[in-house]
Amino acid sequence: MPLVVGKSKIMLSNYIKIAWKVLLRNPFYTFISLFGISFTLLILLVLSAFLDHLFGSHYPELQRHRTLYVTTGTMRDSARTFSTKGPLSYKFLKKNLSSLTTAEDYGISSVFSSVNTYVGNKRIKMMVKYADPGFWRVTDFKLLEGKIFTQAEIDQGAQVAVITQKIRDEYFGIQESVIGKPISFNGSTYRIIGMVKGSPITHPYTYADVILPYNCPKSEYDAESINGSYTGIIRAKKAGDFPAIQKEFDQLTQRRSFPFDEDGMKVSYLEAKAWPFLTGFVYELFSSDRNEIFFSIVMLFMLLFMALPAINLINLNVSRILERASEISIRKAFGAPSKTILWQLLVEHLFVTLIGAFIALVLAQIVLGIFNQSGLIPHSDLSVNYKVFGIALLLTLVFGVMSGLIPAWRMSKLKPAEALKGA
Amino acid sequence: MVQHFFKLIWNKKRSNALLIIEVMVAFLILFGVMSLLTYHYQNNARPLGFEYEQVWALNINSQQDTSKVGEKLKSIYQRIRSYPEVEMASRTNGNTPFANNHSNRNVKYKNVNIQGDIYSTDEHYAKALGIEIAEGRWYTRADKGAKHTPAVINQIAKEKMFGKDNPLGKIIQLEGDERWKIVGIVENFKQRGDYQANTPVFFNLSDWDMSSVLVKVKPGVDANFEAKLMLEIGNMQPDWVFELSYLKTLRKTMNQQTSIPSLIFSIVCGFFLLNVALGLFGVLTLNIAKRRSEIGLRRALGAPAPAITVHFVGEMLVIATLGVLIGLILAVQFPLLNVFDLEASVYVIGMLLATLTIYLLVTLCALYPSIQAARIQPATALHEE
Numbered sequence: 001m002p003l004v005v006g007k008s009k010i011m012l013s014n015y016i017k018i019a020w021k022v023l024l025r026n027p028f029y030t031f032i033s034l035f036g037i038s039f040t041l042l043i044l045l046v047l048s049a050f051l052d053h054l055f056g057s058h059y060p061e062l063q064r065h066r067t068l069y070v071t072t073g074t075m076r077d078s079a080r081t082f083s084t085k086g087p088l089s090y091k092f093l094k095k096n097l098s099s100l101t102t103a104e105d106y107g108i109s110s111v112f113s114s115v116n117t118y119v120g121n122k123r124i125k126m127m128v129k130y131a132d133p134g135f136w137r138v139t140d141f142k143l144l145e146g147k148i149f150t151q152a153e154i155d156q157g158a159q160v161a162v163i164t165q166k167i168r169d170e171y172f173g174i175q176e177s178v179i180g181k182p183i184s185f186n187g188s189t190y191r192i193i194g195m196v197k198g199s200p201i202t203h204p205y206t207y208a209d210v211i212l213p214y215n216c217p218k219s220e221y222d223a224e225s226i227n228g229s230y231t232g233i234i235r236a237k238k239a240g241d242f243p244a245i246q247k248e249f250d251q252l253t254q255r256r257s258f259p260f261d262e263d264g265m266k267v268s269y270l271e272a273k274a275w276p277f278l279t280g281f282v283y284e285l286f287s288s289d290r291n292e293i294f295f296s297i298v299m300l301f302m303l304l305f306m307a308l309p310a311i312n313l314i315n316l317n318v319s320r321i322l323e324r325a326s327e328i329s330i331r332k333a334f335g336a337p338s339k340t341i342l343w344q345l346l347v348e349h350l351f352v353t354l355i356g357a358f359i360a361l362v363l364a365q366i367v368l369g370i371f372n373q374s375g376l377i378p379h380s381d382l383s384v385n386y387k388v389f390g391i392a393l394l395l396t397l398v399f400g401v402m403s404g405l406i407p408a409w410r411m412s413k414l415k416p417a418e419a420l421k422g423a
Numbered sequence: 424m425v426q427h428f429f430k431l432i433w434n435k436k437r438s439n440a441l442l443i444i445e446v447m448v449a450f451l452i453l454f455g456v457m458s459l460l461t462y463h464y465q466n467n468a469r470p471l472g473f474e475y476e477q478v479w480a481l482n483i484n485s486q487q488d489t490s491k492v493g494e495k496l497k498s499i500y501q502r503i504r505s506y507p508e509v510e511m512a513s514r515t516n517g518n519t520p521f522a523n524n525h526s527n528r529n530v531k532y533k534n535v536n537i538q539g540d541i542y543s544t545d546e547h548y549a550k551a552l553g554i555e556i557a558e559g560r561w562y563t564r565a566d567k568g569a570k571h572t573p574a575v576i577n578q579i580a581k582e583k584m585f586g587k588d589n590p591l592g593k594i595i596q597l598e599g600d601e602r603w604k605i606v607g608i609v610e611n612f613k614q615r616g617d618y619q620a621n622t623p624v625f626f627n628l629s630d631w632d633m634s635s636v637l638v639k640v641k642p643g644v645d646a647n648f649e650a651k652l653m654l655e656i657g658n659m660q661p662d663w664v665f666e667l668s669y670l671k672t673l674r675k676t677m678n679q680q681t682s683i684p685s686l687i688f689s690i691v692c693g694f695f696l697l698n699v700a701l702g703l704f705g706v707l708t709l710n711i712a713k714r715r716s717e718i719g720l721r722r723a724l725g726a727p728a729p730a731i732t733v734h735f736v737g738e739m740l741v742i743a744t745l746g747v748l749i750g751l752i753l754a755v756q757f758p759l760l761n762v763f764d765l766e767a768s769v770y771v772i773g774m775l776l777a778t779l780t781i782y783l784l785v786t787l788c789a790l791y792p793s794i795q796a797a798r799i800q801p802a803t804a805l806h807e808e
Contacts, residue, residue, distance in 0.1 A: 032701045039694055116667055118650035125668075186664060187657040218664050220486055293762055301455055304448050308695055311445045312702040318441065319709040376683075 015347035037356030040309035041392050045364035048388035055278045060199045060206050062140040066239050070232035073272035087111050089228025090221040096252045097232050102244045105235045107135035112208045117185040124170050129208035130219040138235040139206050146179040146194035149213050161190035162211045164198035188217050200379040249274045314403035321407045338412035345408050349400045357393050428741040446746025449699050450781050454754045456692045458773030466618050472611035474553035475670035480519040481636045484664040493632040499656050508648045511639040513551035515544040519635050520614050521673035531596040532584045539623035551637045559591045559607035562628045571604035573628050578610050580623035616677035703788040711796045719804025728797040735793035743785040
């Protein structure tokens, strides 16, 4: 046995040497192949990094895999002709979320709204969010300085604020401490008690520059209606608890007498759902006015997009293998079995693909690094998703090997005499 | 000769099929991108229809306050107008220019029923935004209390509802049995930014409590005045929320929502095409290398060098034509089935541009290897044989 292992090791290094020589023999084709492979992988990596950034668990929602979001409520009349839809009120969320027995914890916060504040003749635009203490427990904000507000501040009715580093830099300038300093907007003054690392705008349920206790002025927390300006976040013990929580939440929201009056409308149906982030997003997307044809066409285009580099790779490989026809036939004539020839070509393909993948990985890191630095999405932290990288690499290999090996296999089946004649 | 090319390609249909598919897929992608860019270009080419440089949008939210909101809003508006720094101010509903806030209604005239954007404003709106009236006039204070609410429409609304007729003085009917009388026509009004499609717009004089104010300030007015204004009107209603934004900034953000995705899409597409071009180039070079003996023979029989070049470029163009034709059959379904609500001209220009680009790309890729082929010396090529 050890002898066989030793032999195959030598063969492998020989194949790699040959592959390297083949690559160097025609730098132009090498460049085309590598460009195709690495560029396609690069696009896939960057795209998946964006999707992962939007839907995956990232700062400050590190536990998204066990988090549910209650974002909108829809109310319809008995004939379902009129409907209103929007975020919910604090009281509605508080009543239903606090009765949940299946969840671990919950938090309520308002949809961010913009306010302006003025320093000298400069104006600073800030996004403000009102939140309850639970909001801090179901998110994973990193506290850079001071503390966050708790039930104690709510009970005192303290006008305190937690700000992000970005607002400190803009409002106060980069200095040592902002704790205890006042910040004024909307006709009120708040005392800063903490500073956190900000959330990117792509995370709408946690994005804000200034976070205030929900019972501060102008938060509309005491509105009695169902629609309002708040959203809820539910943290489950584990993702497996989702069905139980969703079922319980549905039952809780339906526990009222229908129809009831809301803003002049007789409401017979009320729908407020707790969704995992991605499901909620997809649900919103499909309930919007864009139709299915639109999405099928977008999907078709994406498929075409991905098919193009694959066809290109196949085309090139099919042509290139013919170039090797004489080499293969000579090896056959000297008695090499088909299997050996196929192995050699397989190793060659693996070798080229891996080099391409490595280049793609390096380029993706650079592109994402530049994007994170560019500030197009402040606080963004895009990174390469290695699971996607693995799948993409596998697909590239499948296409490469199929397109390279099938013609090669056909050729290796030829009788050496015929093959030599053809060459 | 073209017939001959087709015959040659048909003889090697297996190896050419992949190339044809590649050209077809590239064509379809190009068609998509070119149609998108044409659409944006056409929309961007129409003027915005108003001025935004010196205008601020103030949104007022009365929160849970419900007592005498109308009077309070009115006194805030009058306070704003009283500042010497303010050139003009106009009250409007929340769908101010470049705001993510829209109001749609069905509008009917005789048996034409269309959906349009509705802008409920006061009589100063046109002046505050510098809207130019193409025909008729903007509504004035004197129109208040008239039997029918006065309305101004845009050019496309006129075309869709009245065709060639003069709409001035005509009565249109709205959902909920309201009736408006048309008093004027404007060319364009692109509230959703420079890339907005040409859609019907209806302005009307409103008596309701409009909660937004467009403030046109005099040149040179800065954030100092803004801070003073916000403080003073904030003190008038301490429980209300006031949100002020510059139309200039909003426009930039609005336009970026269209331009940045399009730009990224185009760049990615450009790289894919480069990929395809390099691939075609490589395949062609290999194919020609395989046909050295054929070239040598033709040259030996007296074919001039340009004829060889023309031959290979011609073959490639026939392949491209086949790919483009299949692609066109698919692309033509878009205007036929009216998949997106776009004018046919967008698709036609998209197809033309895509076809041109494909031919250009294929010719460029074929030219160099073909010229190389023409340089083959008959003696060497035949000697190898």
